Amino acid sequence: xxxxxxxxxxxxxxxxxxxxxxxxxxxxxxxxxxxxxxxxxxxxxxxxxxxxxxxxxxxxxxxxxxxxxxxxxxxxxxxxxxxxxxxxxxxxxxxxxxxxxxxxxxxxxxxxxxxxxxxxxxxxxxxxxxxxxxxxxxxxxxxxxxxxxxxxxxxxxxxxxxxxxxxxxxxxxxxxxxxxxxxxxxxxxxxxxxxxxxxxxxxxxxxxxxxxxxxxxxxxxxxxxxxxxxxxxxxxxxxxxxxxxxxxxxxxxxxxxxxxxxxxxxxxxxxxxxxxxxxxxxxxxxxxxxxxxxxxxxxxxxxxxxxxxxxxxxxxxxxxxxxxxxxxxxxxxxxxxxxxxxxxxxxxxxxxxxxxxxxxxx
Numbered sequence: 001x002x003x004x005x006x007x008x009x010x011x012x013x014x015x016x017x018x019x020x021x022x023x024x025x026x027x028x029x030x031x032x033x034x035x036x037x038x039x040x041x042x043x044x045x046x047x048x049x050x051x052x053x054x055x056x057x058x059x060x061x062x063x064x065x066x067x068x069x070x071x072x073x074x075x076x077x078x079x080x081x082x083x084x085x086x087x088x089x090x091x092x093x094x095x096x097x098x099x100x101x102x103x104x105x106x107x108x109x110x111x112x113x114x115x116x117x118x119x120x121x122x123x124x125x126x127x128x129x130x131x132x133x134x135x136x137x138x139x140x141x142x143x144x145x146x147x148x149x150x151x152x153x154x155x156x157x158x159x160x161x162x163x164x165x166x167x168x169x170x171x172x173x174x175x176x177x178x179x180x181x182x183x184x185x186x187x188x189x190x191x192x193x194x195x196x197x198x199x200x201x202x203x204x205x206x207x208x209x210x211x212x213x214x215x216x217x218x219x220x221x222x223x224x225x226x227x228x229x230x231x232x233x234x235x236x237x238x239x240x241x242x243x244x245x246x247x248x249x250x251x252x253x254x255x256x257x258x259x260x261x262x263x264x265x266x267x268x269x270x271x272x273x274x275x276x277x278x279x280x281x282x283x284x285x286x287x288x289x290x291x292x293x294x295x296x297x298x299x300x301x302x303x304x305x306x307x308x309x310x311x312x313x314x315x316x317x318x319x320x321x322x323x324x325x326x327x328x329x330x331x332x333x334x335x336x337x338x339x340x341x342x343x344x345x346x347x348x349x350x351x352x353x354x355x356x357x358x359x360x361x362x
Contacts, residue, residue, distance in 0.1 A: 003233055004078045004166070005099070006159070007031035010052070011071045016062065027062035031055045031077070031099070037224065053081070053099040061104060076162065077104045159231070160185055160201075160221045167214040177208025181218065213241050246285070249316035250278045253292070256309050259325075260301070270299030274309065288313035289320075303332030 010030035019025040035048040055077060057065045069075065079102040085093050161182065168178045184204040201222050205215045217237040223229035232240065257271040273295045277283055283291050292310040308328035314320030323331070 024059040025062045027057045027065045055099040172211045172214035180204040266301045285317045304329045
């Protein structure tokens with residue numbers, strides 16, 4: 001899955017391969033990702049181990065890197081990573097990671113640039129440019145408080161603006177929500193050491209109807225900045241959101257199982273088997289509906305119960321909606337109790353009630 005990383009160009013000799021009849025030109029350079037996090041115990045920012053990549057740029061990007069950039073320059077790269085094992089001249093092997101760069105940009109923290117506003121076509125494009133401009137402004141705090149690290153203000157602000165721009169362009173938020181999030185970030189920054197991250201930013205995104213993925217992806221920058229969590233990549237965000245969605249769907253399944261067990265449509269052992277299916281990480285989202293249905297049928301449940309419970313899995317996987325009991329019963333017919341003795345009791349009660357209703361004087 002494609003990732004976006006902020007890196008600095010390393011000092012290793014670059015390799016440039018000119019274009020041929022059937023291949024574009026390629027530029028190979030080494031880049032390093034320098035990471036830091038806020039240590040709550042030490043009450044300060046600490047360095048993490050740097051991560052090195054061999055990055056490859058193709059086509060016009062290769063020429064830009066060769067002609068316009070040099071060792072130490074900070075850039076933002078977007079593409080796919082690949083783990084490799086390389087062999088050194090002495091025969092020793094060592095692991096490495098190659099980064100296939102699809103596109104790259106200049107780190108707004110360290111660059112001065114002018115936005116071309118002459119070709120705005122719609123509100124979304126205008127908001128994207130506005131976010132980029134605010135990133136430059138936020139990267140140069142004018143009057144930082146003595147207890148605030150300006151360098152990390154700048155780094156966090158640039159990353160925050162970049163992520164707001166990404167989710168805006170991907171359609172996860174509206175231009176108005178992007179503006180509100182940037183304004184919330186700037187207001188909190190001006191609060192000095194008494195800052196309350198990430199609540200104002202989170203509130204701005206929620207009010208604007210941001211998707212959960214966008215909300216988590218953007219606010220993880222604020223959480224790391226406040227020392228309350230780690231900055232998540234988009235892949236990590238999707239994993240977190242999927243786990244949350246599965247947990248919520250599991251809770252709905254448990255509630256529905258409680259309903260059908262209390263009505264004696266299935267027994268508790270069958271419900272336990274269904275929950276075990278949901279707790280099995282090897283069962284994918286797309287396979288949960290079928291696995292849930294199989295567990296219920298194996299326990300003697302009829303199709304109304306199967307539809308009622310397994311449709312929750314269909315909704316979680318995005319292939320349907322969670323049916324109400326009436327919808328499930330209408331599609332498959334009413335469920336019959338598994339316990340035949342209980343069925344006889346119910347039938348006797350109905351007979352008594354019916355006879356009472358036609359007996360004179362009762």
